[in-house]
Amino acid sequence: MALSDPIADFLTRVRNASSAERRYVDICWSKMKEKLAEILKEQGFVENYLVKKENDKRGTIRIFLKYDSRKPVIRGLKRVSKPGLRRYVKHEDIPNFFGGYGVAIVSTSQGVMVGNEATKRRIGGELLCMIW
Template sequence: MQLTDPIADLLTRIRNAHLARHKEVSIPASKMKAEILRILKEEGFIKDYIEEDKELKVYLKYYQGKPVIKGLKKISKPSRRVYVKAKEIPIVRNGLGIAILSTPKGILEGRQARKENIGGELICEVW
């Protein structure tokens, strides 16, 4: 089955797993998805992830029984790509969330891209 937007699929699977209170979720692997999950782990939104047999297994994080991730929003879509300059990178939920960008230096978190003065394609926002 060919997906038209694998990143939207990643975000949807994480969102659905949180709603069902699962501890983990499996996602078909790709380098871009692994980089997005690396950022989510560094920022404390997920416990961990591992790659095994062309799948990424994501271990979800909860705090007092509630999901740490309150919301996931895909910004750039296949039908409408959204590009931003370094000064236009949004501050998500007054700094409580993160923006994830695809830049010439790879997949970066919004604050890091702003610090390095690099713009790129705005992939998603997580809070």
């Protein structure tokens, strides 16, 4: 089955597994999803992730979720730019929320990165999602 919004599917699977207190979640592989998993690990929202590729186009990402005293570290995920309504922001308009505890993920001309890094590099792009 073809997905119209694979990033929203990624976020929904992580959100559902986190609320169900699962140890890990398996997601179909793509370069974008692998980069999102890498950002989640760098920012401390997940413990680790593994990529198992069957070939160059197919594979699976296993994301190991992180918990703090039996409560999920990920409190919320929100898809901002959607296929029906893309949201592009300048570097000065990238949101900073929850006193810096929240992370905005931006797809720029130099790759997918965290909003703080995009602001430092002074580049804008498509605001993919926000995680807190």
